[in-house]
Amino acid sequence: MRRVSASTEHPAPDAYAPGHEIETLGEFDRVAATGSLAGCRLQSLDLTDRTFALLSVRTTGTVFLGCRMEPDAAAKVGADGALVFPPIPHLPFDPYRASLYDAGELYAGLVSEGYPATPDARAYRWYQETRKNGDVFASMLRSVHDDAVSDALDERLVGERVVGLMGGHALERDSAAFADAARLGRHLSRAGFTVATGGGPGAMEAANLGAYAAPFDDTMLDEALARLAKTPVFGPSLTDWAQAGFDVLDAWPDGGSSVGIPTWFYGHEPPNVFATAIAKYFVNAVREDGLLARSTAGVVFLPGAAGTVQEIFDSATPNYYATASPTVPLVLVDRTHWTERFPAWPLLQALADGRPMSSRITLVDSVTEVPEALERLSRTSD
Incomplete structure (x- = not known):
């Protein structure tokens, strides 16, 4: 997906081109203020405090990748025709991430628990286990993650x-x-x-x-x-x-x-x-x-x-x-x-x-x- 630049002059509804990526809550608020999220792609956002906005805007053709929402908001955007990929629980990584890693994230817990407890080490163990058992769902998650990183x-x-x-x-x-x-x-x-x-x-x-x-x-x-x-x-x-x-x-x-x-x-x-x-x-x-x-x-x-x-x-x-x-x-x-x-x-x-x-x-x-x-x-x- 490629980001499309948008004007800051209060564009009209649907002024954002299909495929416009929304990766921060600030960007969400700016686009939602136009009255439409139609066709946008939202990545890994916690929208549990944006229920009113989600109930108010158009979300036809919107894609929500790993975004957390209240049930009524999720039901509404689904009824609009949005495509919702919910967060995957219990994973040591976010397959829909919108940003690159940094060392602090990968090595979190290093001082208190040692390297084996870090997200980096846990992701490696998950990778070893899922490669061994041939889980097609895990394979899909790895592919989605790698595409998001690219x-x-x-x-x-x-x-x-x-x-x-x-x-x-x-x-x-x-x-x-x-x-x-x-x-x-x-x-x-x-x-x-x-x-x-x-x-x-x-x-x-x-x-x-x-x-x-x-x-x-x-x-x-x-x-x-x-x-x-x-x-x-x-x-x-x-x-x-x-x-x-x-x-x-x-x-x-x-x-x-x-x-x-x-x-x-x-x-x-x-x-x-x-x-x-x-x-x-x-x-x-x-x-x-x-x-x-x-x-x-x-x-x-x-x-x-x-x-x-x-x-x-x-x-x-x-x-x-x-x-x-x-x-x-x-x-x-x-x-x-x-x-x-x-x-x-x-x-x-x-x-x-x-x-x-x-x-x-x-x-x-x-x-x-x-x-x-x-x-x-x-x-x-x-």
């Missing part, structure tokens, strides 16, 4: 220059490579790009941390890295690992923005807390494709293993088949890693040979070369 992500990224930073989850916080990835994220954020990652630990966390550090002086990142290094891995100490991240947020509130796009498919990889907007998916294929497709200003591949290799060739495929000049630069970082350990670069070169994409890919030795490489490749794609 809609919110598109709204978040409108007009922004997005650079995707891909890399392995195993990168430890006390490593030089982690610090390098964080500095790269900081540099890109300061240059006006929106940093987007897979939202997990390792290189992904480092890049989101760097973007968060962008508004502060350079010493902040050094101090944050020193704090995080005391809990270098997320494995057996997951609660401590996440709490160390929140300690950094508490010490330096209101940092720079970035996007994380993790998945419950890899539930053993927790979301990092430094992405200020988190689009978490159940279906990994939707997550992978969505992350790469939205990285319109370039994709950077830091050292990684199977997941990062997959992302390289997921990005290469649309460029390979493009008949016009591709628009997304691809930068691989660490020559030894991508030519010897996992030789993706020679295959990528072979695919690009004789095609327009050959001028949009490059291999560099270190993250310090990435900004110049992105700028150079972007010029060739203009």
